[in-house]
Amino acid sequence: MNPDSTNPDTTNPDTTNPGNTSPDSPKPDGQVTSDRTPESQAAGEGSTGAHMPPLERSVVGSVGVALIGAGLRSARPLQKLVLGGVGAGLTALAATGRNPLATALKIRQNAQGEVLVSDAVTVGKPAAELYARWRDLARLPDLMTHLQAVEVLDGRRSRWTVKAPAGTVSWEAELTADEPGQRLAWQSLPGAAVENHGEVLFRPAPGDRGTEVIVRLTYRPPAGTAGAVVARLAGEEPAQQLRDDLMRFKREQELGFAPTTQGQSSGRAATGGPA
């Protein structure tokens, strides 16, 4: 690594370059400031990501930067993207100083071994409308492509069916909270193949930006953590699906359709390949 490129683990940020010291940088004696995001804030509730020792961290960071470089140099577009993406992930990981295996795939777990997934999106529509769209459970499969069906059994109970690698999986769930325009929460009923619970919050965004939609899911992967890792690598993991579902929801509400390039003209179609 180039000696000029300051490694945050081995160099005190206050002593990097005396010539460029900013006017407010002298600190009271003994007070050492960190230029990094506090891990405790970034990690959030229920995280198992252990702190990485400095050496490990700089190694992970170097590998990350190298992968970004390799990705950029690669002649193959997909390889370029994958290497670049993994490299960016490792670099970010080193920057926050958290355990690679638990964190690289961004899988968060609580003490009970359940996996936590959450994401949020701002949608330019009033909370009441968005709540109403979500509350119509039977129509959720339009938004969530991995959902095959939601069958409403009564005011509180519903039966959920999802596509799985081998056929389908289904379970019953009940609403545990229903606050119109604000919040929905649910829990799977005993005996569910994938035990899960979660909530959707609808919160007015500041200004005229509409509504912040926050989804928090907790589930117990069928094959434990390994199952969650494999599912994540296969692109079948709820965190990715949730992100896609929220963007699909936003686009349905703001545009009324999803933008697409499927079926457009290209030099691939001319040679018999997919457009």
Added chain:
Amino acid sequence: MKAIVWQGTNRVGVETVPDPTLLLPTDAIVRVTSTAICGSDLHLLDGVIPSMERGDILGHEFMGEVVEIGRDVKNLKVGDRVVVPFNIACGACDPCRRGLFSACDNSNPNHRMAEALYGGVSGGGLFGYSHMYGGYAGGQAQYVRVPFADVGPHRIESDLRDEQVLFLTDIFPTGYQAAEQCGIVPGRDVVAVFGAGPVGQFAARSAQLLGAAHVIVIDRVPERLAMAAAAGCQTINYEQDDVLVALREATGGRGPDHVIDAVGMEAHGHGPGALADTARQRLRLSFDRITALRWALLSCAKGGTVSLPGVYGGLIDKVPMGAAFAKGLTFRMGQTHTHRHVAPLLSRIEAGEIDPSFVITHRATLDEAPDLYRTFRDKHDGCVKVVLNPWG
């Protein structure tokens, strides 16, 4: 139809591909009458921008005639003559409603790809500019599908020639936004522009339109510097002069009040790794990825603005942040919000304040385009800007 197709790193070709069709009711099909090669197309040629796929149709600067519209298109009709902004925006999301069209939340179908690389956010889609930016087919072709047809295309009703309005699709608004975001105080502020390519030329002339007291343009290619000088700009050839010394002298030791880096990563003809090495060896022979930015920060006056229309794609190090901090500089950057500049800049063209066709040095057919990509990349033959006629 005929189209310019990306065939792999450093390979573009002319191919016969299927005509585009309407894919959504909000689409239009435009018969392209003029299109151009952009400096940022060269980043695709080089393979610097990831996620290109063999067979992708290139081109994001184009105009033409509407030949078909989807049933939900309200603002256009068949026969309209339009210029089409290079970025694709939905017009409905919060960034679009705030005029931040290039930051559209909704127009990129491949949002996940961009989010993975850029910290969980994706910009809007771009025509002909990699799958990370949506994978939309571009306009270096005889026809092009234009999504969100009520939002992007702007009708040209006067009898201005294509060459006078074509650059409203990208390089004129891009140069203009670079100058506008400097917050130039008319009659007082001195503006320096690094890079005298097409965007640099428009940035310099836009700074003049916005009342800059003096504009200085820095490059090494004589034809480009002559073009800037013709507009009344002072020029500095960085191969002949020490840039920082020349700028101090030109500004009474203050430095330019605002500096525009119209170079960006400029990695033509090299992979980034190779580029970094050659740049170190040839520091005074070519702008490398960071030289222009470094000069910009070091030369800019106290309290000034560093405006970056040049494209940066990844990580850079050795940025002189101490200088930027000590002088209290403001950084403004980002992809152009083209849509919001088209109407006001068209008015300036109609009023005769500027004729953007000054920048054109080469005119060609689609069949000649692959050769001209190379001519433009190598800055041979005085090449500053190439316009293509898809029907020639």
